[in-house]
Amino acid sequence: MSDHASELLTRITALGGDVLDLPFWQACRDGRFLLHACGVCGRHYWPASRCVVHGDARMRWVAASGRGTLYTYTVMHHAYTAAMKARTPYVVAVVRLDEGPYFHSGLIDCALDDVAIGMRLEATMIEHDNGLVAPVFRPVPG
Amino acid sequence: MRAACAIVGMGLTAQGIGLGIGSRELRAQAIDLALADAGLERDAIDGYIHTYLDREDLRYMGLSPNFSLSILAGGATPALSILSAIGAIVSGQAEMVACVYGQAQSAREASGGQKIGAYAYGYPSLYGLVGAAATHALHARRHMHLYGTTSAQLGAVAVTQRRYATVRPGTLGYGKPITLDDHQASPMIADPLRRLDCTRDTDGGIAVLVTSAARAKTLRTRPVYILGGGTGHNIANWHRGTVYEHHDNIAPAKTRAFAQARLTIKDIDIAQLYDPFTISPLMQLEAYGFVREGHGGPFYADGGAGPDGPIPTNTGGGQLSAYYTTGFTGIAEAILQLRGEAGAGQLKRARTALVSGHGFNAGVQNTWAHATLIFGNEP
Numbered sequence: 001m002s003d004h005a006s007e008l009l010t011r012i013t014a015l016g017g018d019v020l021d022l023p024f025w026q027a028c029r030d031g032r033f034l035l036h037a038c039g040v041c042g043r044h045y046w047p048a049s050r051c052v053v054h055g056d057a058r059m060r061w062v063a064a065s066g067r068g069t070l071y072t073y074t075v076m077h078h079a080y081t082a083a084m085k086a087r088t089p090y091v092v093a094v095v096r097l098d099e100g101p102y103f104h105s106g107l108i109d110c111a112l113d114d115v116a117i118g119m120r121l122e123a124t125m126i127e128h129d130n131g132l133v134a135p136v137f138r139p140v141p142g
Numbered sequence: 143m144r145a146a147c148a149i150v151g152m153g154l155t156a157q158g159i160g161l162g163i164g165s166r167e168l169r170a171q172a173i174d175l176a177l178a179d180a181g182l183e184r185d186a187i188d189g190y191i192h193t194y195l196d197r198e199d200l201r202y203m204g205l206s207p208n209f210s211l212s213i214l215a216g217g218a219t220p221a222l223s224i225l226s227a228i229g230a231i232v233s234g235q236a237e238m239v240a241c242v243y244g245q246a247q248s249a250r251e252a253s254g255g256q257k258i259g260a261y262a263y264g265y266p267s268l269y270g271l272v273g274a275a276a277t278h279a280l281h282a283r284r285h286m287h288l289y290g291t292t293s294a295q296l297g298a299v300a301v302t303q304r305r306y307a308t309v310r311p312g313t314l315g316y317g318k319p320i321t322l323d324d325h326q327a328s329p330m331i332a333d334p335l336r337r338l339d340c341t342r343d344t345d346g347g348i349a350v351l352v353t354s355a356a357r358a359k360t361l362r363t364r365p366v367y368i369l370g371g372g373t374g375h376n377i378a379n380w381h382r383g384t385v386y387e388h389h390d391n392i393a394p395a396k397t398r399a400f401a402q403a404r405l406t407i408k409d410i411d412i413a414q415l416y417d418p419f420t421i422s423p424l425m426q427l428e429a430y431g432f433v434r435e436g437h438g439g440p441f442y443a444d445g446g447a448g449p450d451g452p453i454p455t456n457t458g459g460g461q462l463s464a465y466y467t468t469g470f471t472g473i474a475e476a477i478l479q480l481r482g483e484a485g486a487g488q489l490k491r492a493r494t495a496l497v498s499g500h501g502f503n504a505g506v507q508n509t510w511a512h513a514t515l516i517f518g519n520e521p
Contacts, residue, residue: 016257017265047264052381072287072386074279075333080272089333092271094280100383104266117287134268 004029015130020048023061028133033066033123035099044099066123066135068097073107073115095121095137106136114139143402145521147228148358148365151180151351152477157312157465159248161345168347169244170203176240176349181362187351189236191223193243193468208236216501217416218373220469221513225371227352237353243470244347263380274418274502275340276332282421283334284386288436291424293334295439297325299420300338300462302447307459309486314344315463339420341461348470350477355521364481369405369494370516372398389425390500390512396430399496399514407431410516411491412479413453414472416500417460423447426498427455454489469499473515480519494518 008025012018017025024047027034035044038051039058050056073093079085091107107115108124123135153175155168163171169192177184190207192198198210209230215222220243227239257267271277285291301322307315320338328337358365374391400406407430415423415430424438432453433441441447447455458464458475465471476495478484484492499513 015268072280072284074271074276074283074335075330076270076272076276077330077333078273078275084270084272087270089330090270092266092269092276094386096383102264102383102385104264104269104271106269117283128268130268132268134265136269 011131015132018047024048025132025134027061028125028135031125033064033135034061035064035097035101036060037062037099044097044101046097046101046103065098067140068095068103068121068137070094070107070115070117070119070121071096071102072117075112075115091115093121093137103135107138108136109138143228143232143370144404145355145367145369145518147231147352148355148367148521149224149350149477149517150353150358150361150363150365151176151182151349152474153177153179153347153349154474155244155347157346157467158314158344159342161246161248163246163345165244165246165347166199166202167244168246168345169198169242169349172244172347172349173203173205173240173242176351179363180351182238182351186238187240189227189230189239191226191239191241193219193223193241193470194245198242205240207240215511215513217418217468218499218501218511218513220467220473221371221497221499221515222373222511224350224352224368224473224515225373225513228368228371231352231354237357239352240349241352242347242349243467245467246345247343247466248345273332275335278419278421279332279335281386281389281425282419285421285425285436285438286334288387289439291436291439293336294322294326295443296334296339296420296424297322297336298439298442299417299424299447300325302442302445303417303456303460304463305448306457306487307463310458310464311485313459313464314342315459335419335421341418341466344465344467346465346467348467348474350470350473364519365521366477366480367518367521368515369518370399370401370403370514372396372400372402372514374512376510376512389422389429390498390510392426392429392498392512392514395498395512395514399516403516403518405494405516410453410494410496412457412476412489412495413447413455414457414460414476414495414497415455416469416472416498417456417462418466418500420462422500423455423460426500427453430496430498449489457489458484458487468501469513472497472499476515476517480517493520
């Protein structure tokens with residue numbers, strides 16, 4: 001394992017993430033959006049899963065579009081922690097990716113009044129406060 | 143399995159915020175109250191099921207059962223504890239099983255930092271999702287989008303349940319009515335859910351005693367028969383990509399429960415539906431078939447879940463306005479109504495009750511466990 005991968009593994013473990021998703025986080029650093037997919041039927045999954053039909057034998061990480069539509073969302077108003085107070089109100093979005101899976105994420109470049117279920121979104125990578133490079137979504141221009 | 147077993151004793155401790163009684167003591171008090179209710183001695187309990195706990199202190203409970211079993215399936219745990227008690231009795235492993243809950247929840251400290259996998263499938267907490275209100279808000283927002291459900295209709299759920307609680311001593315809402323304006327003025331927590339859409343943690347204990355229907359007839363309390371039960375898990379809807387349209391996976395749970403009970407939805411007099419947030423009973427009334435899909439909002443606004451409506455629901459105030467003993471809140475109210483012991487809140491027609499449990503289980507957001515129980519006061 002490279003130093004980068006090893007450091008990322010340590011970080012993901014410390015944050016309580018699932019080691020199975022490590023390839024996803026590694027790819028985010030390179031600006032690539034991956035999904036887990038079944039090599040038999042082509043069905044996509046997120047996060048890492050066993051195919052509900054074909055099991056684990058042919059599961060692999062594949063490049064994905066990083067595009068989808070806003071499926072549902074909430075706007076966080078109540079600051080449960082001091083750190084939240086500086087951010088509220090903010091959106092937590094559930095994106096239905098074009099490949100099928102749901103993807104929970106943040107929403108940027110979109111005023112609260114403009115948030116609408118069904119809007120087209122695309123992923124962009126940002127560095128989170130905790131050091132993880134992770135996708136957030138923004139409206140597809142035009 | 144119809145009416146193989148019955149609930150013959152219930153012990154309900156004080157319920158409220160900041161009672162100053164520890165969790166273990168709440169459980170011990172609940173057991174003592176349940177034994178007194180049923181007119182049984184301590185040695186009658188030969189099976190013990192504790193909810194949410196890793197271990198139980200049986201020495202402190204003063205019990206000597208043949209087994210002590212721990213169950214954890216989120217808010218479906220209490221219903222599953224009763225189904226498990228039936229399993230133990232029908233398989234000949236016990237004659238009298240105590241299903242026990244006791245938690246001093248309101249004393250629980252906020253833990254602060256949380257893992258990025260919290261509320262997971264897909265790391266929502268990495269993006270700032272915190273708390274069960276937010277996870278249920280995702281369902282509420284989707285319901286609003288699909289059916290035009292409004293915040294005022296969610297408010298009607300809160301007002302309906304509070305009206306029930308105002309006449310029930312010992313509940314949070316006793317003597318404290320709220321209006322729709324109060325609901326609309328309460329602060330937004332996780333849009334679209336306001337403070338009055340949310341349940342508060344309370345302290346309290348409860349124990350119920352389950353035995354065979356044959357033995358139930360020999361005891362002093364009016365038996366509450368368990369006519370049917372069923373389970374469903376929302377992981378199936380996750381895989382189908384329809385998890386946000388479904389509060390839970392109710393279809394398999396209700397199908398099994400009604401088949402066992404040999405009843406239809408029209409035979410149910412009252413419903414006690416797991417209600418951590420107002421959206422929850424609204425969506426469950428639809429999924430069970432009491433209300434047409436998407437019509438839960440207007441149904442509540444028209445008083446459909448009130449005492450004179452087609453299906454009186456959460457008739458003791460529910461978790462929202464009475465107290466939060468997770469899935470035991472609805473079980474306790476169903477028992478009281480079917481026994482005719484609900485005091486000023488007693489409904490005229492309460493021969494059968496549908497009770498649901500719903501909760502965080504299997505470590506994933508929105509793949510909730512669900513359990514259905516159908517109770518009757520005749521076998």
